[in-house]
Amino acid sequence: MRIGYVNGLKCRECGREYPxxxxxxxxxxxxxxxxxxxxxxxxxxxTRENIEKRGKNLWRYRELxxxxxxxxxxxxxxxxxxxxxxxxxxxxxxxxLYIKDDTVAHPTLSFKDRVVAVALTKAKEFGFDTVACxxxxxxxxxxxxxxxxxxxxxxxxxPANLEPSKIIASLVYEPHVVAVDGNYDEVNRLCSEIAxxxxxxxxxxxxxxxxxxxxxxxxxxxxxxxxxxVPDNVVVPCASGSLLTKIWKSFKEFKEIGLIxxxxxKVFAAQATGCSTIAAAVKQGTDAIRPVKPDTIAKSxxxxxxxxxxxxxxxxxxxxxxxxxxxxxxxxxxxxLLAKSEGIFAETAGGVTLxxxxxxxxxxxxxxxxxxxxxxxxxxxxxxxxxxxRTVSPHYIKPNLAxxxxxxxxxxx
Amino acid sequence: xxVKVRIPTPLQRLTQGKEEVEGIPGTITGLxxxxxxxxxxxxxxxxxxxxxRRFVNVYVNEEDIRFLDAENTPVKDGDEVxxxxxxxxxxQ
Numbered sequence: 001m002r003i004g005y006v007n008g009l010k011c012r013e014c015g016r017e018y019p020x021x022x023x024x025x026x027x028x029x030x031x032x033x034x035x036x037x038x039x040x041x042x043x044x045x046x047t048r049e050n051i052e053k054r055g056k057n058l059w060r061y062r063e064l065x066x067x068x069x070x071x072x073x074x075x076x077x078x079x080x081x082x083x084x085x086x087x088x089x090x091x092x093x094x095x096x097l098y099i100k101d102d103t104v105a106h107p108t109l110s111f112k113d114r115v116v117a118v119a120l121t122k123a124k125e126f127g128f129d130t131v132a133c134x135x136x137x138x139x140x141x142x143x144x145x146x147x148x149x150x151x152x153x154x155x156x157x158x159p160a161n162l163e164p165s166k167i168i169a170s171l172v173y174e175p176h177v178v179a180v181d182g183n184y185d186e187v188n189r190l191c192s193e194i195a196x197x198x199x200x201x202x203x204x205x206x207x208x209x210x211x212x213x214x215x216x217x218x219x220x221x222x223x224x225x226x227x228x229x230v231p232d233n234v235v236v237p238c239a240s241g242s243l244l245t246k247i248w249k250s251f252k253e254f255k256e257i258g259l260i261x262x263x264x265x266k267v268f269a270a271q272a273t274g275c276s277t278i279a280a281a282v283k284q285g286t287d288a289i290r291p292v293k294p295d296t297i298a299k300s301x302x303x304x305x306x307x308x309x310x311x312x313x314x315x316x317x318x319x320x321x322x323x324x325x326x327x328x329x330x331x332x333x334x335x336x337l338l339a340k341s342e343g344i345f346a347e348t349a350g351g352v353t354l355x356x357x358x359x360x361x362x363x364x365x366x367x368x369x370x371x372x373x374x375x376x377x378x379x380x381x382x383x384x385x386x387x388x389x390r391t392v393s394p395h396y397i398k399p400n401l402a403x404x405x406x407x408x409x410x411x412x413x
Numbered sequence: 414x415x416v417k418v419r420i421p422t423p424l425q426r427l428t429q430g431k432e433e434v435e436g437i438p439g440t441i442t443g444l445x446x447x448x449x450x451x452x453x454x455x456x457x458x459x460x461x462x463x464x465x466r467r468f469v470n471v472y473v474n475e476e477d478i479r480f481l482d483a484e485n486t487p488v489k490d491g492d493e494v495x496x497x498x499x500x501x502x503x504x505q
Contacts, residue, residue: 013467027423028458030468030498288479307500310467 004068005042009033009209012311020066022126022206032307033209035066043257048228058114058217064253065118065217066210072124073150074117076106078217082225082373087341092361096371098231099338100222102378103346108145108169109379110138110300110347111218111243116146116203118214123201129153130200134191136184136239136300137166138347138378143203144173155200157187162299163385183294185305212308215243219250222373228260232370233321235268235360237353237377238278239301241312244269247375248315267315268366269323270356272296272331272348275304278312282323287313297328297386298348300378322365324356331355332390335380345380353377416444416488419495424459427452436494441471442484444494459496460484468499 009018013031024033046063054060058078059071081101089097102111116139123131132155133143140156147154154175158167159182170177180187195202203211223230230251236244248267254260271279274296277289289309294302306312316323326334334354339345346354357374360366380387395410397403416436420428428434434452436444442463449456459469464484471478472495478486488494 014461025468025498025500029461029466030423030500031466032468032500290477290480 004066005038005063006066006068007036007038010036020068022128022201024206024208035209035213037064037066037253039253039256046257046259048224048259051224058117058214058221061217061220064213064220064250064257066213067118067121068125071117071121073120073146074106074113077113077117077146078105079221080105082222083342083344085342085374088338091337091341092358094361094366094368094370094372098222098226098371098373099342099344100218100373100375101344102218103344103350103376103380107149108138108141109382110142111215111375111377112138112142113146114217115139115211115214116142119201119203119207119211120146120150120152122207122210123152123203124150126201126207128199128201130155130198131203132156132191132194132200133203134158134184134188134205136302137162137170137382138300139204140170140175140177141166141173141382144170144175144177147175148173152201157191157194159184159187159299163383165384166299166382169382184303185291188303188305208307212242212246215246216250216253218243218375219247220254222247223251223254223260226371226373230254230260230263230265231373232264233266233268233360233366233372234375235270235353235357235366235372236375237301237349238269238271238306238309238312238323239303239349240306241269241278241308241310243375243377245308245311245315248319265319266321266366267319268321268356268360269312269316270353271323271325272298272301272352273325273327274298275302276323276325277304277306278309278316279323279325281309281313282316287317289313296331296348298331298352299383300347300349301352322360324359324365326352326355326359332386334358335387336391338376339380344376346376347378347380347383348386349378350376350380351386414490416490417493418444418448419493421496421498423498424455424496427455427458436488438489438492439487440484441465441473441478441486441488441494444488470497470499471495472497 011026014029056079083099105113130153160179275294291305331351334351418436
């Protein structure tokens with residue numbers, strides 16, 4: 001039974017329309033396809049009151065997600081905390097700062113649980129029995145875990161040089177992990193070929209138009225948790241650029257259906273200098289993305305040829321935002337600053353976002369009297385290798401009081 | 414010796430199944446116009462109003478023309494031009 005609010009798919013470039021199918025590229029002009037909704041119909045049912053009555057998970061916005069029936073996967077995903085970060089705000093010299101904390105996303109501790117919840121529900125609706133993805137790690141975890149619970153055959157393709165802990169965190173769910181001797185862009189290209197040949201639901205290839213919509217829930221939650229207002233600024237880490245474009249879309253949709261009145265948010269892109277395709281384009285004032293060979297400790301952002309790079313640059317420009325990029329050194333400092341000020345341990349991508357926010361404040365791109373939300377998208381326990389030898393050290397003592405008090409004396413307590 | 418032009422799978426229907434065709438030296442614009450004479454319809458799939466479509470990448474000897482001289486990028490005998498849909502990606 002069709003009870004959804006989706007009209008179909010539409011090419012973002014030439015506007016040609018397509019039915020709801022596991023397709024992702026316009027067969028005429030090769031542009032990406034996007035889901036088209038019936039906002040008039042949604043406006044009638046999706047009110048603040050209705051949303052607030054629903055379960056605290058991402059499906060509370062289900063009318064704005066591209067499913068036809070009931071949610072089937074990721075029933076506890078989403079609705080992560082929006083943490084008011086007063087300590088960090090003081091440290092950075094701004095008035096109001098929030099962390100959108102997807103380090104505690106259910107079940108695999110990154111924002112990918114959002115997109116996978118939507119993608120796998122859609123894969124069930126399409127009738128697939130096998131799901132797959134090309135991944136820098138976090139997506140692999142989520143497809144492996146949520147796919148296990150949902151009863152899918154699972155194939156995850158990763159670059160072989162990922163952090164060992166990230167590989168184990170996929171293997172434990174016993175999917176078929178295919179570790180490719182190449183970087184993410186090469187894995188992705190291989191997966192496009194595989195997707196053409198095998199009838200699987202590749203969440204970030206042939207299911208991408210549906211999958212990507214799941215990212216909007218992070219934006220919906222930010223607005224609801226701020227009390228149905230948008231922030232002045234939002235800082236978003238960019239790999240493919242998809243999350244940034246979808247957060248912007250989420251704000252626009254809430255305005256479209258009347259849940260918010262004003263939309264004055266500036267959207268900022270955060271990248272590592274070793275993979276700063278989007279930031280480079282923004283800084284040079286062009287929307288042409290020059291692919292790079294990534295070289296950064298922020299492996300979850302290491303996409304050298306970002307699929308949504310062009311659109312991300314456009315959103316930054318349209319919203320009046322900017323982009324920044326930071327060195328590996330600054331990324332580690334960012335991780336440590338967030339941990340010691342707010343008690344949140346983010347993965348390297350979170351260090352990127354933190355450090356970029358700091359730069360944007362210091363250069364005056366983000367105003368000190370404004371409200372800023374920093375999107376932290378993955379958990380630091382996944383990339384502990386990045387901090388090897390970079391943390392403080394334990395105090396080693398003998399099992400007696402005197403030895404302990406030596407330490408107290410040393411630290412001047 | 415002419416310019417070698419590699420045609421992606423989705424456009425091979427227009428080139429009678431050929432993966433590689435010959436093009437004329439000059440510029441990318443001239444090359445596309447000439448291809449369209451021999452393979453009608455191919456120009457509007459690759460370009461719109463004389464500009465290469467956003468999600469079509471054109472490479473001259475493996476360099477993206479966006480970082481050369483765009484549609485005015487010169488091509489000469491012996492050069493290799495590849496036409497690659499940006500997100501459909503795989504070579505099949």
